[in-house]
Amino acid sequence: MGMITSATRMWLTKSVKGFEFKNEYSNTLEYQDTKQLGLYVHIPFCKSICKFCPYCKEVYHTEKMNRYMDYLLKEIALVTQGQVKKEVSSLYFGGGTPALAIDRLGEVIDSLTSHFEITQGIGIELHPSNVTEKLLQKLSDIGVTKISIGIQSFQDKFLGILGRKENRFETMFDALQKVSFETVAMDFIFALPNQTFQDLQKDIEVAFSNGANHIAIYPFIDFGFLESGIQEFQKKEKRALLKQITDYCEERGYTRDSIWTFSKDGRASYSSMTRDNFLGFGASATTCLDEIFKINTFSVEEYINRLQSEQLPTSLTLDFTVRQRMIYYLFWKFYSMKVDCKEFQDFFNQDLKKIYGLELFFAKRIGFLTERDGVYELTEKGAFYYHHYEKYFTYDYINHMWGTMSKEAFPKQLNIK
Ligand SMILES: C[S@@+](CC[C@H](N)C(=O)[O-])C[C@H]1O[C@@H](n2cnc3c(N)ncnc32)[C@H](O)[C@@H]1O
Ligand code: SF4
Numbered sequence: 528m529g530m531i532t533s534a535t536r537m538w539l540t541k542s543v544k545g546f547e548f549k550n551e552y553s554n555t556l557e558y559q560d561t562k563q564l565g566l567y568v569h570i571p572f573c574k575s576i577c578k579f580c581p582y583c584k585e586v587y588h589t590e591k592m593n594r595y596m597d598y599l600l601k602e603i604a605l606v607t608q609g610q611v612k613k614e615v616s617s618l619y620f621g622g623g624t625p626a627l628a629i630d631r632l633g634e635v636i637d638s639l640t641s642h643f644e645i646t647q648g649i650g651i652e653l654h655p656s657n658v659t660e661k662l663l664q665k666l667s668d669i670g671v672t673k674i675s676i677g678i679q680s681f682q683d684k685f686l687g688i689l690g691r692k693e694n695r696f697e698t699m700f701d702a703l704q705k706v707s708f709e710t711v712a713m714d715f716i717f718a719l720p721n722q723t724f725q726d727l728q729k730d731i732e733v734a735f736s737n738g739a740n741h742i743a744i745y746p747f748i749d750f751g752f753l754e755s756g757i758q759e760f761q762k763k764e765k766r767a768l769l770k771q772i773t774d775y776c777e778e779r780g781y782t783r784d785s786i787w788t789f790s791k792d793g794r795a796s797y798s799s800m801t802r803d804n805f806l807g808f809g810a811s812a813t814t815c816l817d818e819i820f821k822i823n824t825f826s827v828e829e830y831i832n833r834l835q836s837e838q839l840p841t842s843l844t845l846d847f848t849v850r851q852r853m854i855y856y857l858f859w860k861f862y863s864m865k866v867d868c869k870e871f872q873d874f875f876n877q878d879l880k881k882i883y884g885l886e887l888f889f890a891k892r893i894g895f896l897t898e899r900d901g902v903y904e905l906t907e908k909g910a911f912y913y914h915h916y917e918k919y920f921t922y923d924y925i926n927h928m929w930g931t932m933s934k935e936a937f938p939k940q941l942n943i944k
Contacts, residue, residue: 545943546851548845556816568808569809570592570599572588579749596628616647658698675712688720713743717769727768770911810827810840867901894908928941
């Protein structure tokens with residue numbers, strides 16, 4: 528597996544040099560001149576821990592969370608000190624279960640909006656058991672415009688496999704009718720043992736007829752550093768199931784707006800990842816700017832310790848080579864299905880076709896891409912292979928990085944070859 532990602536990386540970055548993350552870091556982040564900036568805030572607490580979930584989280588305790596929130600505000604203050612107010616596209620809260628901090632989120636939003644002007648709204652991830660009328664009203668009052676609920680499945684047999692209890696879907700449906708948001712997204716996991724297309728079709732319809740206007744259907748990934756005990760599907764079965772889902776959504780007029788997401792009316796969107804640049808706050812949060820990528824420590828304790836000494840909680844930093852930055856950019860652009868040559872030119876001041884003309888030509892020839900008016904778009908075949916390739920990337924890169932970071936607060940270095 529490692530060979531596939533290494534070979535692709537060397538070929539596309541035209542270098543044998545891997546992604547070399549170092550534990551040196553700077554206490555200032557140069558974001559002022561960055562275009563298309565987004566914000567992300569991580570709240571790493573959950574009422575109980577799901578065995579399949581790779582994200583940075585720990586069991587919730589009120590005191591620990593409140594202490595964490597104090598230092599989250601401190602991190603925001605350190606990053607923004609001395610900077611003039613800057614326009615950003617969006618702010619997303621992820622986790623963990625950020626709703627557990629509901630009484631402190633307003634403070635975080637106030638602090639961020641005094642340094643950033645948010646133009647496309649505020650999003651938050653929710654666990655189904657969070658979704659009550661009272662909570663939704665509080666979210667709406669503090670300015671949240673998009674919510675994304677981690678349903679995973681509406682069916683007991685799959686919730687059982689995932690170990691997801693306490694969902695309270697009826698209360699959730701009821702609350703969604705009472706308080707409205709621009710985007711109500713629901714997350715599902717597919718390719719769970721013995722799951723059929725009919726199971727998924729039912730889930731999609733339950734979602735769209737009970738308040739959702741956007742869905743994400745993630746393939747189940749068995750992260751090696753966890754012991755989920757859940758078996759993944761084989762490639763062929765997964766491809767067949769994915770094709771049935773996409774055909775079904777297309778027939779029903781749902782718009783595919785990224786590899787994994789569909790929108791009911793073509794307008795709703797929810798994506799915390801597809802920003803060209805972003806500033807991340809909180810344990811495990813990543814920041815991606817024109818020239819660097821950095822990741823905060825996964826340890827809540829060490830996160831607090833660093834901030835107590837007025838230092839940023841950065842664990843690892845990668846100084847991008849230009850080609851690495853291009854690959855990172857293209858990876859996320861293709862995730863949203865399209866790459867526009869003009870946008871690439873604006874971002875890098877270089878011509879995409881001059882740099883990757885040959886690769887794009889072959890991708891078109893083998894039916895992965897179409898091109899119209901300088902915009903490359905993934906075909907259904909291309910999207911499947913992206914999906915498939917993304918799995919290798921997840922195993923070799925994310926699994927390796929998150930596995931290390933969840934054990935060591937400040938690794939000396941991390942090389943991803
Ligand atoms: C941070 S998580 C969940 C948000 C919320 N805490 C919850 O549990 O509902 C974001 C989404 O990632 C997806 N996810 C988590 N672990 C996964 C895995 N092992 N494979 C595929 N998708 C996964 C789930 O659909 C989940 O809703
Ligand atoms: S899936 Fe959600 S609730 Fe479960 S551990 Fe992950 S973040 Fe927490």
